[in-house]
Amino acid sequence: MGKVVIKNLKKSFGDLEVLKDINLEVCEREVICIIGASGSGKSTLLRCINALEDASSGTVEVDGHDITGAHADINKYRQDIGMVFQQFNLFPHMTVLQNISFAPISLKLKTKEEAQAKAHELLKRVDLEEKANVYPEQLSGGQQQRVAIARALAMEPDVMLFDEPTSALDPEMVGEVLAVMKKLANEGMTMIVVTHEMGFAKEVADRVIFIDEGYIVEQGPPSEIFGNPKNERTINFLNKVL
Amino acid sequence: MSIPELIIQTWPRLLAGLGLTIQLTIISLIIGGILGLVFGLLSVSKKKAMRAIAVVYVDIVRGTPLIVQAFFIYFGIPAATGIRLDPNLAGIIALSLNAGGYLAEIFRGGIESISKGQMEAARSLGLPYGMAMRKVILPQAVRTMTPALINQCIITLKDTSILSVIGIQELTQTGRLIIANNYQAFQMWTIIAAMYFIIIMILSKISKRIERRMSYGKSSN
Numbered sequence A: 001m002g003k004v005v006i007k008n009l010k011k012s013f014g015d016l017e018v019l020k021d022i023n024l025e026v027c028e029r030e031v032i033c034i035i036g037a038s039g040s041g042k043s044t045l046l047r048c049i050n051a052l053e054d055a056s057s058g059t060v061e062v063d064g065h066d067i068t069g070a071h072a073d074i075n076k077y078r079q080d081i082g083m084v085f086q087q088f089n090l091f092p093h094m095t096v097l098q099n100i101s102f103a104p105i106s107l108k109l110k111t112k113e114e115a116q117a118k119a120h121e122l123l124k125r126v127d128l129e130e131k132a133n134v135y136p137e138q139l140s141g142g143q144q145q146r147v148a149i150a151r152a153l154a155m156e157p158d159v160m161l162f163d164e165p166t167s168a169l170d171p172e173m174v175g176e177v178l179a180v181m182k183k184l185a186n187e188g189m190t191m192i193v194v195t196h197e198m199g200f201a202k203e204v205a206d207r208v209i210f211i212d213e214g215y216i217v218e219q220g221p222p223s224e225i226f227g228n229p230k231n232e233r234t235i236n237f238l239n240k241v242l
Numbered sequence B: 001m002s003i004p005e006l007i008i009q010t011w012p013r014l015l016a017g018l019g020l021t022i023q024l025t026i027i028s029l030i031i032g033g034i035l036g037l038v039f040g041l042l043s044v045s046k047k048k049a050m051r052a053i054a055v056v057y058v059d060i061v062r063g064t065p066l067i068v069q070a071f072f073i074y075f076g077i078p079a080a081t082g083i084r085l086d087p088n089l090a091g092i093i094a095l096s097l098n099a100g101g102y103l104a105e106i107f108r109g110g111i112e113s114i115s116k117g118q119m120e121a122a123r124s125l126g127l128p129y130g131m132a133m134r135k136v137i138l139p140q141a142v143r144t145m146t147p148a149l150i151n152q153c154i155i156t157l158k159d160t161s162i163l164s165v166i167g168i169q170e171l172t173q174t175g176r177l178i179i180a181n182n183y184q185a186f187q188m189w190t191i192i193a194a195m196y197f198i199i200i201m202i203l204s205k206i207s208k209r210i211e212r213r214m215s216y217g218k219s220s221n
């Protein structure tokens, strides 16, 4: 059974129908990259997967839980769905260590000591051990995004969602963040990544999804999508970005 | 009579008046702060009815003069209900409700100044709304609100003088009563003005210091 199962998902903002009929099943340990033009609904789709947006109709199941109908339990389900944002959204009033350990402590999932030990371990994984006690504003964009990844991982999620994690970065910092994500993928994390980094999609994705005007127009392994796209709109899009 | 002579003659009463002024200010700001927080939170609620409640409260406070609010509570309500309030109590109620309205707007502004991404990041970690608000949004909002909060403290301190109209013997009323005896209006109002001025200058100095210490990565932890 799929880790994330999306059925007939529709989402409108007022009169604007952004997602028209999305069906998608993501398996455990699978890495999905979502590509598509600006405004095609990529972020909206991702945000429906942890209920930051409410679906207009259809269902989104994560780990067997229907998150669209279950508002009482959404806080619980979200603990298992990590999210990394384009703008990092680190908490500026907390140190790096506090950013990472704060949620597990506040939600009483771990003691302070356990959470901080875990945070140090995660900082080692993203290669920022020495930054534990600085504030986010003292970090570069690439470092902030790696902390944001560590913060999401601190909840020990089953699925990680990434919304253009490198789009706000200076070019020289993109690599360090992608490297962390690649490592995560290799360790078997289930990942859904909205990205404009076609190189990353080619190399790391198990499956690439092309979204246009609220529909999944084409999907398949990267070799298919990039090497031999079938749909005209996919071809047009790839011609523009490659 | 010279000003120093007047001070020597009247200082116990002046200090008592000043003491009451400060007491009224502190109590009203505490109650007003709670009201401001509650109504500020209502005004950023997703629910329309909640926001409407906050709008009505803030509009009533802002749309009527404090002196009318004080008269309404001290004279109006007893006339309708027969329940007489102690003037100090009526004054505290009026001043708290008034400060609460302005503080609600300050809280709303502070909360809205924090980027939406902060709430989303907190919620995406599984934090319930209230916890995210308390631990992520409000600490940041209060920092940005600090100048406005201190400004409101100063305004409320000055507004206590309006309560002299319902007979509360705070600093201004004390001055009036003294002048009624000694007819030294010029000197007495100079003294009273200086007393307000000094207190407010001290408050401003403290606030500057707090503001300076508020930047991230220095004092916070």
Ligand SMILES: Nc1ncnc2c1ncn2[C@@H]1O[C@H](COP(=O)(O)OP(=O)(O)OP(=O)(O)O)[C@@H](O)[C@H]1O
Pocket: A013, A016, A018, A036, A037, A038, A039, A040, A041, A042, A043, A044, A045
């Ligand atoms: N909260 C909202 N209210 C109204 N319209 C919205 C909202 N969020 C998104 N939209 C609209 O929905 C459409 C899809 O937005 P979305 O952010 O999902 O696109 P995207 O594919 O992520 O684009 P980008 O590559 O620029 O990030 C856009 O037209 C956008 O203006």
Ligand SMILES: [Mg+2]
Pocket: A042, A043, A044, A163, A164
């Ligand atoms: Mg987007």
